[in-house]
Amino acid sequence: MEVGGAEEDGDVEPYGAESLVRPVADEPERAAEAALRPRRLDEFVGQRVVRDQLSLVLQAALGRGRAPDHVLLSGPPGLGKTTLAMIIAAELGASLRVTSGPAIQHAGDLAAVLSSLEEGEVLFIDEIHRLARPAEELLYVAMEDFRVDVIVGKGAGASAIPLSLPPFTVVGATTRAGLLPAPLRDRFGFTGHLDFYDDAELERVLVRSAGLLGVPLDVTAAAEIASRSRGTPRIANRLLRRVRDWAQVRGDGMLSLAAARSALEVYEVDERGLDRLDRSVLDALCRRFGGGPVGLTTLAVAVGEEPETVETVAEPFLVREGLIGRTSRGRVALPPAWEHLGLPVPPPAGTLFG
Ligand SMILES: Nc1ncnc2c1ncn2[C@@H]1O[C@H](COP(=O)(O)OP(=O)(O)O)[C@@H](O)[C@H]1O
Numbered sequence: 001m002e003v004g005g006a007e008e009d010g011d012v013e014p015y016g017a018e019s020l021v022r023p024v025a026d027e028p029e030r031a032a033e034a035a036l037r038p039r040r041l042d043e044f045v046g047q048r049v050v051r052d053q054l055s056l057v058l059q060a061a062l063g064r065g066r067a068p069d070h071v072l073l074s075g076p077p078g079l080g081k082t083t084l085a086m087i088i089a090a091e092l093g094a095s096l097r098v099t100s101g102p103a104i105q106h107a108g109d110l111a112a113v114l115s116s117l118e119e120g121e122v123l124f125i126d127e128i129h130r131l132a133r134p135a136e137e138l139l140y141v142a143m144e145d146f147r148v149d150v151i152v153g154k155g156a157g158a159s160a161i162p163l164s165l166p167p168f169t170v171v172g173a174t175t176r177a178g179l180l181p182a183p184l185r186d187r188f189g190f191t192g193h194l195d196f197y198d199d200a201e202l203e204r205v206l207v208r209s210a211g212l213l214g215v216p217l218d219v220t221a222a223a224e225i226a227s228r229s230r231g232t233p234r235i236a237n238r239l240l241r242r243v244r245d246w247a248q249v250r251g252d253g254m255l256s257l258a259a260a261r262s263a264l265e266v267y268e269v270d271e272r273g274l275d276r277l278d279r280s281v282l283d284a285l286c287r288r289f290g291g292g293p294v295g296l297t298t299l300a301v302a303v304g305e306e307p308e309t310v311e312t313v314a315e316p317f318l319v320r321e322g323l324i325g326r327t328s329r330g331r332v333a334l335p336p337a338w339e340h341l342g343l344p345v346p347p348p349a350g351t352l353f354g
């Protein structure tokens with residue numbers, strides 16, 4: 001079922017294997033996740049708009065007895081793109097083939113996958129923005145005309161034999177919709193954009209997962225874990241597993257509020273879902289650099305990390321949360337950063353001397 005070893009959201013993260021609040025999953029974690037994946041659209045929590053629209057697309061296609069339009073799913077890692085791709089196939093009663101942009105090295109790899117598709121199958125292409133250009137061009141034609149040109153022979157004697165394909169549906173997933181070339185984007189009849197979940201939705205994800213894991217999760221603990229999960233179901237499920245460990249080893253097996261707090265303290269995930277690196281960036285910015293502006297490289301040296309790590313691993317969430325700002329002169333601490341560290345918020349520049 002898997003073609004060429006699918007990778008997931010591969011944007012490589014040098015830091016973070018030891019952190020609980022990074023949105024990307026590693027290989028062992030994917031096995032744990034598979035057990036928690038909703039199988040049908042009505043089990044999928046939140047994302048009401050996308051769920052509604054998708055449900056129409058799928059029901060209409062089923063009613064007509066035809067493969068639906070190609071579907072593009074975009075959004076940050078850990079929000080449910082892979083889960084939805086699997087759900088689409090399940091709802092259609094179709095089989096699913098899985099591959100990814102990075103797994104397809106040559107156009108020929110993609111031609112081989114396409115020419116083996118059977119009628120009505122769903123082809124899931126994860127990280128579709130990382131497809132190589134020649135493969136991308138082959139894919140346009142296949143998606144639009146259900147045709148693939150198979151190259152026979154080599155060099156000057158090579159010729160292209162057009163092969164027509166049975167109707168099928170491409171489900172593409174991307175964390176970077178902006179990187180998709182317009183011609184490829186245009187071939188998708190439906191695009192669903194996934195957004196961060198609110199705490200109430202994450203609580204429902206957690207309650208559902210606890211049920212599947214067979215662990216007693218208190219509602220107050222669910223709320224506590226949800227509020228530290230950065231709007232991301234993957235992180236919520238991960239924190240839940242760690243709280244379960246704590247409850248089993250150091251507690252009485254109950255996932256209570258106290259157990260959740262103690263476990264997350266051990267793992268250094270604070271009330272806002274910040275980890276050690278996030279906090280040391282804030283700390284350096286406020287305490288050492290007076291709130292900035294300070295250049296990325298200087299800031300990175302202060303926390304003992306590579307600038308790239310600070311920029312790609314820590315900053316996106318800190319910026320999203322309104323804790324820090326990026327200006328042309330460097331990084332600045334915003335008032336919530338000071339508050340989070342328990343420091344007095346300095347008066348805005350310019351008001352100091354009247
Ligand atoms: N809406 C949802 N309801 C319940 N669980 C979800 C939902 N979205 C994601 N998850 C869970 O979060 C984890 C990551 O989801 P996944 O589909 O792999 O994210 P993505 O492909 O966008 O990175 C999976 O274990 C999945 O079960």
Ligand SMILES: [Mg+2]
Nearest residue numbers: 008009081082
């Ligand atoms: Mg995925």
